[in-house]
Amino acid sequence: MRFFFYPTSVAVFGSFKKGAIAYEILKNIVDGGFEGQIIPVNPKGGEIEVAGISFKVAKKLEKNVDVAIIAIPARFVPSLIEEIGDKIKGAVVISAGFSEIGNFALEKELVEKARKKGVKIIGPNCAGIFGVHANFFGSFEVRVKKGGLALISQSGAFGGAALAMGDEEGIGFSAFVSYGNAADLTESDFLEYFADDKNTKVIALYIEGVKDGKKFIKALRYATSKKPVIILKAGKSKSGSKAAQSHTGSLAGSYEIYKAAFQQFGAIEVEEMEELFDAAKVFEMYEKGGKKVAIITNSGGPGVLATDKVERLGLKIAKLTDNTINELREFLPPQCSLKNPIDLIADADYERYKRTIEVVCKDENVDALLVICVPPIFISSEEIAKAIIDAKCNKPIIVNFMAGELVREGIKVLEECGIKNFPTPERAAKALHWLNLRKDFNE
Amino acid sequence: MRFFFYPTSVAVFGSFKKGAIAYEILKNIVDGGFEGQIIPVNPKGGEIEVAGISFKVAKKLEKNVDVAIIAIPARFVPSLIEEIGDKIKGAVVISAGFSEIGNFALEKELVEKARKKGVKIIGPNCAGIFGVHANFFGSFEVRVKKGGLALISQSGAFGGAALAMGDEEGIGFSAFVSYGNAADLTESDFLEYFADDKNTKVIALYIEGVKDGKKFIKALRYATSKKPVIILKAGKSKSGSKAAQSHTGSLAGSYEIYKAAFQQFGAIEVEEMEELFDAAKVFEMYEKGGKKVAIITNSGGPGVLATDKVERLGLKIAKLTDNTINELREFLPPQCSLKNPIDLIADADYERYKRTIEVVCKDENVDALLVICVPPIFISSEEIAKAIIDAKCNKPIIVNFMAGELVREGIKVLEECGIKNFPTPERAAKALHWLNLRKDFNE
Numbered sequence: 021m022r023f024f025f026y027p028t029s030v031a032v033f034g035s036f037k038k039g040a041i042a043y044e045i046l047k048n049i050v051d052g053g054f055e056g057q058i059i060p061v062n063p064k065g066g067e068i069e070v071a072g073i074s075f076k077v078a079k080k081l082e083k084n085v086d087v088a089i090i091a092i093p094a095r096f097v098p099s100l101i102e103e104i105g106d107k108i109k110g111a112v113v114i115s116a117g118f119s120e121i122g123n124f125a126l127e128k129e130l131v132e133k134a135r136k137k138g139v140k141i142i143g144p145n146c147a148g149i150f151g152v153h154a155n156f157f158g159s160f161e162v163r164v165k166k167g168g169l170a171l172i173s174q175s176g177a178f179g180g181a182a183l184a185m186g187d188e189e190g191i192g193f194s195a196f197v198s199y200g201n202a203a204d205l206t207e208s209d210f211l212e213y214f215a216d217d218k219n220t221k222v223i224a225l226y227i228e229g230v231k232d233g234k235k236f237i238k239a240l241r242y243a244t245s246k247k248p249v250i251i252l253k254a255g256k257s258k259s260g261s262k263a264a265q266s267h268t269g270s271l272a273g274s275y276e277i278y279k280a281a282f283q284q285f286g287a288i289e290v291e292e293m294e295e296l297f298d299a300a301k302v303f304e305m306y307e308k309g310g311k312k313v314a315i316i317t318n319s320g321g322p323g324v325l326a327t328d329k330v331e332r333l334g335l336k337i338a339k340l341t342d343n344t345i346n347e348l349r350e351f352l353p354p355q356c357s358l359k360n361p362i363d364l365i366a367d368a369d370y371e372r373y374k375r376t377i378e379v380v381c382k383d384e385n386v387d388a389l390l391v392i393c394v395p396p397i398f399i400s401s402e403e404i405a406k407a408i409i410d411a412k413c414n415k416p417i418i419v420n421f422m423a424g425e426l427v428r429e430g431i432k433v434l435e436e437c438g439i440k441n442f443p444t445p446e447r448a449a450k451a452l453h454w455l456n457l458r459k460d461f462n463e
Numbered sequence: 464m465r466f467f468f469y470p471t472s473v474a475v476f477g478s479f480k481k482g483a484i485a486y487e488i489l490k491n492i493v494d495g496g497f498e499g500q501i502i503p504v505n506p507k508g509g510e511i512e513v514a515g516i517s518f519k520v521a522k523k524l525e526k527n528v529d530v531a532i533i534a535i536p537a538r539f540v541p542s543l544i545e546e547i548g549d550k551i552k553g554a555v556v557i558s559a560g561f562s563e564i565g566n567f568a569l570e571k572e573l574v575e576k577a578r579k580k581g582v583k584i585i586g587p588n589c590a591g592i593f594g595v596h597a598n599f600f601g602s603f604e605v606r607v608k609k610g611g612l613a614l615i616s617q618s619g620a621f622g623g624a625a626l627a628m629g630d631e632e633g634i635g636f637s638a639f640v641s642y643g644n645a646a647d648l649t650e651s652d653f654l655e656y657f658a659d660d661k662n663t664k665v666i667a668l669y670i671e672g673v674k675d676g677k678k679f680i681k682a683l684r685y686a687t688s689k690k691p692v693i694i695l696k697a698g699k700s701k702s703g704s705k706a707a708q709s710h711t712g713s714l715a716g717s718y719e720i721y722k723a724a725f726q727q728f729g730a731i732e733v734e735e736m737e738e739l740f741d742a743a744k745v746f747e748m749y750e751k752g753g754k755k756v757a758i759i760t761n762s763g764g765p766g767v768l769a770t771d772k773v774e775r776l777g778l779k780i781a782k783l784t785d786n787t788i789n790e791l792r793e794f795l796p797p798q799c800s801l802k803n804p805i806d807l808i809a810d811a812d813y814e815r816y817k818r819t820i821e822v823v824c825k826d827e828n829v830d831a832l833l834v835i836c837v838p839p840i841f842i843s844s845e846e847i848a849k850a851i852i853d854a855k856c857n858k859p860i861i862v863n864f865m866a867g868e869l870v871r872e873g874i875k876v877l878e879e880c881g882i883k884n885f886p887t888p889e890r891a892a893k894a895l896h897w898l899n900l901r902k903d904f905n906e
Binding site: 177188258259260262263293319361394426 | 482564605616617618619620621623624627628630631669671695697698699700701702703705706707709710734735736737761762763764765766767768770771772773774775780798800802803804806809837838841865866867868869886887888889890
């Protein structure tokens, strides 16, 4: 399946009028810097200009390509697949108008023709795919930064929104796949594939339902044995399950069965979209964590909020060793609280943060650090960001710089070094919770 | 207490070197457009320029003013209060170095001297106050937009971060008070005051602990009888309670007692900082809601997520009447799902949203609407925003425009009309939950 996400050549089928879906996908591929061959195909032929580059529109596909992206009326898709099947390895069928509106026969025909030719199908009725590390943006959705998250979404619109919002949250992506009706390839195939993709550090899955429960369980077991898998299952409630059925035609099934499977294999189930982002962020940085947390802050209140959330989530506020406390006492001002949470107080600077992180990190009672910074008084937030970056520490550090615009520069400096920010103490604490869930599974 | 938040004159005591706290507060008052008299006071006298305006620094306070803001070393504060007590109604003591570091005697002296003169004290060890509708920004914290939220915070840093983040979330503020050590005025006094402040629609309270439980209960009962009160109680867990004690010296007390009181009086208790923002946003718009929710969306997935969350929170997915369904069928395309959640599908435009909202709003089975918009395909998000604004509907409408930058313009249009956006379906659903809690209390 690698050819889908690291293609060397791609053909796009559809209308190349500005605003048309095939045009928008072609433009995204060109704008995204794809270096392989790009062939627009439309029976009318002609020439088009995209992002300053002229393309001859082929009337038919003459050359072999890895991937065909198809955005033509549904009824023509099966015969197109039959026609070009020998020249392509796989097709992404964007076109809607198949089983989701009751056209089961057309979808069956599509799959049969594809399988006869040995062609793999993603879709139909999908938003396309990204292979971010190949600069391949085979979708009309917004392009995103390179990174470690492979996002697999049954809902195209959810996927599109998650790409845009995740990118703003500082998430880097390895790949995106909207698999629509899952007529051929399903969530299970993608789970197994990304489990072995070297650029993917963490997999996130939005599902309403699965077609083949056994296959899904097998794929989930395999993927979770390789890397963290985050799942947002929609259609959990009674009305939600009905809504899912009318949306993707999924029989959402009993949520209890899903939940048991997620727990058995140590998948990280999240409850909300925002949690999916936060979990993805933490697993882009770290593989696992531990229960005992040290909190370092320059402000008491946020430290208390983090403490509450850490305990509520079943983690522990680490009991620092006497050694650690003595070492901290040597250089911290007497007003600082040395009990965990450690309050470095409002005038904490680069040195105070850096040395404290290093001393606490060595403490055998500490598994992970949660470092909070409200806008410092006399220095810029960048100084604190640099302290976190420079501190020698081999344990997970989760960062909560808070107050939006006032710490924007610090967050930027952190992000440039791959350290992602969690905007509230509670979201930072939850990130540690998910890290810890992953650990439990591996033990 | 009104003079604190609607002063006609203010004196600021401290150092007016750039970067010094008194200077920053003075600058904030001037920049904020305060139209009353402003008198900087420092025994050294001299002249200073702030935001292009020259001020003579008084060596002593000669005139009467409503409020003194004091940022001088702690040990000099009681005698200053004695000296100026006859000329001021109240003082905001920013200075730290009182009970929070064990100087109980100094704090006692401050209060005694103030009470002898009939002067009300906010603080000491606090971040100051805002009276936003009087353009009075008597704090070094970031200035915010005018609106309906009065934020009362025991922690100055929490308050400062919440102002900055809340402003970015689109919250409007009526007032802010950081009350620090609460030596004289406490959270209970502010609760009672803002309950009657005409510019305050909703009160949010960050507390770690209270000094006088009976007084707090009385104030909470009164305030909740007048308007929604949102509470973020920190120090709930065992470690959190200890941390609170070393932070504000608060005996956090048994959380169970607090919780019972919050529930008894219908206060809206939130668990996280972000929830405090969301609850504030919804109560700035609406006074109360109801259990039966109609969801209108242009994308299935987010509709399913909203549905799950609505049911999980104990709200109901409204069963639309046959009348409503028939009316919708008249103008909606056949592919649209007319069961709640109502899916207007991806090409939904101004008319489709507006008419649907109006039809659904009339349905007697519907108490509130949750309207979702992912980036529309052929039109701008502003069009959908306008449809929501123009739709005639007398029930609460909670809006979730999602995908960050892609819907920014639509969110801006909404905010200009006082409609606040909730960035995920789940956060929108929670907003409805809080609205409904308030209703239960009033019934």
